[in-house]
Amino acid sequence: MLTSYEKAEVELTKNVYEKMESAELARCIEELEREVEHVKAKELKLDMARGKPSPQQVDISRPMLDILSHDSNLFDEGVDCSNYGCFDGIPSARRLAGEFLGVPPEQTIVLGSSSLNIMQSVLIHYWEKGVPGYTPWYKLPHVKWLCPSPGYDRHFGLTQDLGIENIPVRMTDEGPDMDQVEYLCASDESIKGMFCVPKYSNPTGITYSDETVRRLAVMKAAPDFRIVWDNAYAVHDLFDESDQLLNIHEAAAEVGNEDRILEVASTSKITFPGAGIAFFGSSVANVEEVARTLQVGLISANKLNQLMHARFLPDIDAVHEHMKKHAAFLRPRFEAVERKLTEGLSGLGCARWTHPRGGYFVSFDGPRGSAKRIWKLCQEMGVTLTPAGATWPGGEDPNDTNLRIAPTYPSVGELEAALDVLVLATKLVSAQIAQEERAQA
Ligand SMILES: Cc1ncc(COP(=O)(O)O)c(C=O)c1O
The missing domain is CATH 3.40.640.10 (Type I PLP-dependent aspartate aminotransferase-like (Major domain))
Structure with missing residues (x-):
């Protein structure tokens, strides 16, 4: 039986760009390239690479610092x-x-x-x-x-x-x-x-x-x-x-x-x-x-x-209570990732991503040979992601598909803007790969 991860991989084998007529694909690429130029002009500076809490989230634990003072036992x-x-x-x-x-x-x-x-x-x-x-x-x-x-x-x-x-x-x-x-x-x-x-x-x-x-x-x-x-x-x-x-x-x-x-x-x-x-x-x-x-x-x-x-x-109950405060802070960020990726990419067959119920990351996969190009294009549009390949030993992702999304550090607004860029980069690179493969066929 196929796992849902494998099923998604099967779906990824034929994406919307691969199914397009060549002329339509060329028009679509031109349109996406225009969008990319438009985003570049905005001179964004956004970071989705840092797997750490933001300063506001760290502040949740500040009360701990009042526990010890010079006259404490x-x-x-x-x-x-x-x-x-x-x-x-x-x-x-x-x-x-x-x-x-x-x-x-x-x-x-x-x-x-x-x-x-x-x-x-x-x-x-x-x-x-x-x-x-x-x-x-x-x-x-x-x-x-x-x-x-x-x-x-x-x-x-x-x-x-x-x-x-x-x-x-x-x-x-x-x-x-x-x-x-x-x-x-x-x-x-x-x-x-x-x-x-x-x-x-x-x-x-x-x-x-x-x-x-x-x-x-x-x-x-x-x-x-x-x-x-x-x-x-x-x-x-x-x-x-x-x-x-x-x-x-x-x-x-x-x-x-x-x-x-x-x-x-x-x-x-x-x-x-x-x-x-x-x-x-x-x-x-x-x-x-x-x-x-x-x-x-x-x-x-x-x-x-x-x-x-x-x-x-x-005790562990106190830990869980404390973690609820972190969850309240982080949930909107993970929800933003799911919402933006679903709105931008679902049904296109050129990306899949995980839907974590905890932790600090979302794992994202584009078509074969796309991750380094998506990473670079995001960088050119002002969005920093963890380098493609970093999730594999030696930095070598054999299929060059995987990118790690770290949603904890940016604000929800910054995250949404960064995800729009990731969506656009994924579409353009997927369409370009489909065109290149057609040319080679
Ligand atoms: C899986 C995993 N282990 C360990 C660490 C680092 O933990 P520590 O700060 O305790 O060294 C991280 C930090 O991102 C992590 O993701």
Whole structure:
């Protein structure tokens, strides 16, 4: 059975421009080119590339800054947060991390502001020392890593930087293509891991189905295979009814694979990006080993920040309440994307896009060979998008179709104007491609 993503791909194979008579197509291109010149004259300066909250959205968390002052009690359940010690994180923050990640608090570490930094430290550790009991990865002739694509460019950068070969795996609307993942992992021991953004994935916004999570947890793979379970958007719902993600730690533990899962998350897009707290959660053995390793280079994380966060967001219910304020801010932006793309492109067969119920992005696909051209044309009309290709390992989108829309930073008005430009660029490039293909036929 075709997934809805594949069905859309089938629809994309014959678009309205490909069906036009040649003379009509030429007239249509001329008309679209005139529109482009008209937009260029406006000298727009709009940005849909930044996957971060706007200053007004960040302001939602300002009340947290009033929690600590010079005369505050700086103890957390007996731990002095104003001094060294308590490497794993303060008790109340670890409790929050446990609720967040779906593991007991003892199976968490709460650190500084960045989950990306934790991912990098753990990967470098396995690269240099190996997963306990196995050969260090740097000593192996070949190490490969699965990268569901479109995906998060900074993930791909972590493994690329170590000299690991990134292997793209197709994303479906239930998560990574599990037939492909299972086949690759079962047949190639040099595949040592995989990145996953399981909820409101970056950039497709989809949440992995229960079946995908179970298959990832139990599938056959190298014994030192590890899944970086980056739950960056775990609580970033846009609507009251949220997507539900199966607990992968429990599914993995049922078959003794609990060491496979390395979960991370942070409050970067809950409180302050770059000034939040970050979580690591895994098996008892992994947490103990990772803590021992990280402790070599860190005496204590910023526990005052942990204290401030734990008092502001004492439990997961408080987190959800807080996230409702973010959702109220973000929903009109995501609705604007859906409205503008539907008005401008639906029925033309030259574009498809995702309809996320949470997270920070919308994934957009044009016809084969169009993404770089659409990106460039948008740039010429004054709209910056994340560079085409960025959602694939090495910046190489094999079909050159994918663009990532980041609707959070601009105002709704700016976003609408930028989307009109994207729609126009998609139409013109699709029409030009149809004309070029006809000329070559
Ligand atoms: C999937 C994903 N993981 C991690 C990060 C970065 O998180 P942090 O600020 O905790 O390093 C981002 C930021 O955009 C992200 O999209």
